[in-house]
Amino acid sequence: MKFEHTIEMPAARDRVWSFVMDVPSVAKCVPGLEGLEDLGGDKYRATMKVRVGPIALSLGSDLSIVEKDQAAGRAVLAVDASDKRIGGAVKAQMTMQIAEKTPSTTQLTIVTDAQVLGRIGDFGQPIIRKKADQTVTEIAENMKKALTATSAT
Amino acid sequence: MTTFDYHEPATVAEALKLVKQYGDDAHLIAGGTNLVIMMRQGLVQPKHVIGMRKLRELRGIAPTAQGGIEIGALTTHREVERSAMVARFFPALCETFGHIATVRIRNQATIGGNVVHADPAQDPPPMLLALNAEIVIGSDGKTRTIPATEFFRDFFEVALEPGEMVTAIRIPPQPSGVKGTYVKFLPQSKDDYATVSVAAVLKLGKDGTCEDVRIGLGALGATPLRAPKTEAALKGKKLTDKVVADAAALVRDEVDPLDDIRGSAKYKREMARVWTERAIKSLLK
Numbered sequence: 474m475k476f477e478h479t480i481e482m483p484a485a486r487d488r489v490w491s492f493v494m495d496v497p498s499v500a501k502c503v504p505g506l507e508g509l510e511d512l513g514g515d516k517y518r519a520t521m522k523v524r525v526g527p528i529a530l531s532l533g534s535d536l537s538i539v540e541k542d543q544a545a546g547r548a549v550l551a552v553d554a555s556d557k558r559i560g561g562a563v564k565a566q567m568t569m570q571i572a573e574k575t576p577s578t579t580q581l582t583i584v585t586d587a588q589v590l591g592r593i594g595d596f597g598q599p600i601i602r603k604k605a606d607q608t609v610t611e612i613a614e615n616m617k618k619a620l621t622a623t624s625a626t
Numbered sequence: 627m628t629t630f631d632y633h634e635p636a637t638v639a640e641a642l643k644l645v646k647q648y649g650d651d652a653h654l655i656a657g658g659t660n661l662v663i664m665m666r667q668g669l670v671q672p673k674h675v676i677g678m679r680k681l682r683e684l685r686g687i688a689p690t691a692q693g694g695i696e697i698g699a700l701t702t703h704r705e706v707e708r709s710a711m712v713a714r715f716f717p718a719l720c721e722t723f724g725h726i727a728t729v730r731i732r733n734q735a736t737i738g739g740n741v742v743h744a745d746p747a748q749d750p751p752p753m754l755l756a757l758n759a760e761i762v763i764g765s766d767g768k769t770r771t772i773p774a775t776e777f778f779r780d781f782f783e784v785a786l787e788p789g790e791m792v793t794a795i796r797i798p799p800q801p802s803g804v805k806g807t808y809v810k811f812l813p814q815s816k817d818d819y820a821t822v823s824v825a826a827v828l829k830l831g832k833d834g835t836c837e838d839v840r841i842g843l844g845a846l847g848a849t850p851l852r853a854p855k856t857e858a859a860l861k862g863k864k865l866t867d868k869v870v871a872d873a874a875a876l877v878r879d880e881v882d883p884l885d886d887i888r889g890s891a892k893y894k895r896e897m898a899r900v901w902t903e904r905a906i907k908s909l910l911k
Contacts, residue, residue, distance in 0.1 A: 559669060
């Protein structure tokens with residue numbers, strides 16, 4: 474499943490770039506993400522807690538920045554997450570592209586390509602798609618808020 | 627299925643104590659038609675299962691002092707379908723429950739379990755919304771009531787706080803002369819989940835104008851929905867074919883269906899229009 478989100482960030486292109494490359498700051502914008510560990514070499518590990526009604530997932534997640542090109546404003550984040558107890562996994566690739574709109578605003582486009590495997594996938598792909606879409610929207614909104622808050626200081 | 631401890635409290639107070647004690651590790655089980663499937667799939671793995679079958683106080687249908695009815699959470703779908711009291715109160719409510727899945731499921735599944743499961747494609751919720759039903763919720767020593775419209779929050783998510791359980795569904799009195807219907811589009815088999823479903827409740831004035839109308843929709847969003855714009859376009863008007871068709875056309879923008887095996891979102895919006903129009907027209911005959 475693939476979805477695209479575009480959001481206008483209230484900061485200059487370079488600030489937005491440094492923000493999205495700062496994984497611990499972005500991690501704070503991800504609902505349910507806990508215990509981020511920096512493994513070095515642009516690799517991270519964390520746990521993501523997701524709930525859909527009675528189904529509670531605790532996804533052990535490996536995150537890595539697999540591509541970054543500051544001049545082109547493009548970065549690719551790979552996510553490999555699994556819940557061993559319930560038996561299911563999520564593999565996702567998030568491509569982030571930034572482009573200057575005005576000297577103080579930047580357009581951020583996030584293209585997410587995700588696969589849901591195992592029992593989690595059996596639950597109902599259409600619902601998962603909707604939930605994943607909602608989660609990325611929430612992440613983008615939280616990033617916007619975080620940047621606005623740091624701009625104010 | 628993983629192992630779990632089974633508890634069988636004899637009273638609601640005891641059950642609520644267990645719900646509070648075990649929190650997220652516990653699951654209440656009523657008819658079990660949803661929970662057992664999810665446990666077999668391994669999607670839900672409670673450490674404690676709290677059986678409700680001894681909670682007789684939650685079973686049965688009673689009139690309320692206001693002239694409505696209260697249906698205990700453990701009342702089965704079949705009991706609602708066959709209840710003479712419900713048939714006198716609002717015949718379309720019996721019909722709605724008669725549409726659910728198969729008789730074997732209706733004999734087992736309960737109204738409380740149904741609303742808590744909160745699958746937006748299930749049959750009772752659209753009718754409960756159209757009847758302005760309220761959900762009665764108990765917790766340790768307290769009871770609160772919230773409108774069904776506020777109870778359903780998201781896919782499989784409801785407004786229950788930790789330590790709470792649904793104890794009853796309360797339906798307020800309906801004005802005299804009000805009629806209702808529940809229709810669903812089942813292109814595959816009779817016991818399938820609906821592609822779209824529509825509950826409509828209508829009261830016409832003496833001069834034939836629409837005095838009140840309430841529309842509940844199933845399988846058309848993350849939760850069962852009301853259709854306020856469509857309702858507003860019908861209220862106070864003579865319900866000619868054109869008025870009904872124009873109002874039903876508005877429902878397409880009041881829904882947010884999923885693309886799935888039962889149809890694309892675009893198709894379901896169109897079917898929502900078709901079945902809303904049919905439901906309203908059937909009440910004018």
